[in-house]
Amino acid sequence: MNNLEKLVASAQQNPGVTLEQDFYCTPEIYELELTRIISRLWMMVGHVSRIPEPGQYFLYEIGQESIIIIRESETVINAYHNVYRDPCHIQVFEGLIFINLSEDEPPDLETLYGSYHDFAEQQGLARAKIANMKSYPTRANWKLVIENFFECYHCAPSHPEYSAVHDRLKILARGAGKGTGPEAAEREFTPVFEQWETESRAMGHLTGVYPGGNEETGDVRASRTFIQKGFQSETMDGKPACKVLMGNYRGFDGGVTVFVFNPMSIVQATNDFAVMTQFTPRGVLDTDITFTWLVDEKAQEGVDYDPEDITFFWDVTTRQDKTITENNQAGVLSGVYRPGPYSIQEANLSRLKTWYLQRISVN
Numbered sequence: 001m002n003n004l005e006k007l008v009a010s011a012q013q014n015p016g017v018t019l020e021q022d023f024y025c026t027p028e029i030y031e032l033e034l035t036r037i038i039s040r041l042w043m044m045v046g047h048v049s050r051i052p053e054p055g056q057y058f059l060y061e062i063g064q065e066s067i068i069i070i071r072e073s074e075t076v077i078n079a080y081h082n083v084y085r086d087p088c089h090i091q092v093f094e095g096l097i098f099i100n101l102s103e104d105e106p107p108d109l110e111t112l113y114g115s116y117h118d119f120a121e122q123q124g125l126a127r128a129k130i131a132n133m134k135s136y137p138t139r140a141n142w143k144l145v146i147e148n149f150f151e152c153y154h155c156a157p158s159h160p161e162y163s164a165v166h167d168r169l170k171i172l173a174r175g176a177g178k179g180t181g182p183e184a185a186e187r188e189f190t191p192v193f194e195q196w197e198t199e200s201r202a203m204g205h206l207t208g209v210y211p212g213g214n215e216e217t218g219d220v221r222a223s224r225t226f227i228q229k230g231f232q233s234e235t236m237d238g239k240p241a242c243k244v245l246m247g248n249y250r251g252f253d254g255g256v257t258v259f260v261f262n263p264m265s266i267v268q269a270t271n272d273f274a275v276m277t278q279f280t281p282r283g284v285l286d287t288d289i290t291f292t293w294l295v296d297e298k299a300q301e302g303v304d305y306d307p308e309d310i311t312f313f314w315d316v317t318t319r320q321d322k323t324i325t326e327n328n329q330a331g332v333l334s335g336v337y338r339p340g341p342y343s344i345q346e347a348n349l350s351r352l353k354t355w356y357l358q359r360i361s362v363n
Contacts (some may be wrong), residue, residue, distance in 0.1 A: 008357050019356075030283075042261065044098050057069060060099065067082060067099060112217065116259055118210070119257055123247045125269075151175070151348055153346050176345070207255070224257045246274065255271065263355075265277075276292040
C-alpha cells in the first residue's frame, strides 16, 4: 500500500472529519487530482456570447494547460491546446461552453444534464449575454475553495451582506441545500418554502429539484429556492438589478435557480440576472475563481442595468470568501493542523469528501 492509499484508507475510516493535511498541499497528490478528477469533468469555461463572431476566441488556463476556445463559424465552437493545436472535447449546453480534457471519450452533456433543460429554458441561459466578468485568484488549494462554497455555516458571522439579503431561517435550515441544517430549523422553514413554491407556480413558473450527473460529477442537481420575503433579486435593497426579465419569467417571484454541473462549475440565477461560477485549479496552492454575470440579450447597459449594481452582491461575498479561504489554507499548512469534525451545517462537505476519495482512488 503506497502513501496515497494509506491516506485515502485513513480518511474513509473517518468520514465526519476534514481531510488530512497532505491532501491540501502535496504536489504529487495535486498532479494525480488533475489526471484522475479534474481532467474527467466537463469544466464550464464561458458563455457563447463571449465570442459572437467567427474567428473570435479566448484562452482558458487550467493547471499547466492553456486552451484556446474559438468560434469557427456561426454554429461551431472548438477548443484546442495552445501548443500543438490538439483538439479538446468541447460541447455547448444551453449557451454554456464546457471542455473536457480526458483522453477518453467523455459522456455527453445531454446524458448528464438533460433534466436541466426546463429550468435553463425558463432562465433563458442560451438567450443571454455577458454583463460583467471578474476573476478572484485565490492562494489556496482548490478543495478548500469549493468546501467553503458548499457550506453556509460561516455565512452569518462572515458575510453580513449575504446574510442581510437571504432569509435567516433559510440560511440555517438549507444554507448549503436541503438536509444541511438542524431538523428543527428544517421543520420551521418547510411551510415557508412550500408557500413560496405555490405562489411561484401560480405565476406559471417552474419549481422543484431535477437531479443530474453521474459518478464522475458526484451528487448534482438543478433546483429553485427563494431569496427572502419582499426581495425580488439578489441586491442589497431587494430591488431588481435589471429591468428586463431573463428567459420566460412572467414577473419577479423572488426565486433563485441553482444549476450544479459538478463541484467546479455552477450557475446561480435570479429572475433578472445569472452568475456563472468557475473554480479552476492553477497550482497546488492556487485556484482561480471566475464569475460571469449574464443578463437577457435584449437588456441594454446604462438603460436597463448598471454592471456594478448586478455584480455588487456576489463580488463582495466572493472577496470575503477569498480572505476566509486563504486564511484556512494558512491554518492547514500549520505544523499543528489536525483534521477537525464537520458541523451539522457542513453535511455537504462530508458528501464532497466521499466523492473526492472515490475519484482520487480511480486510475
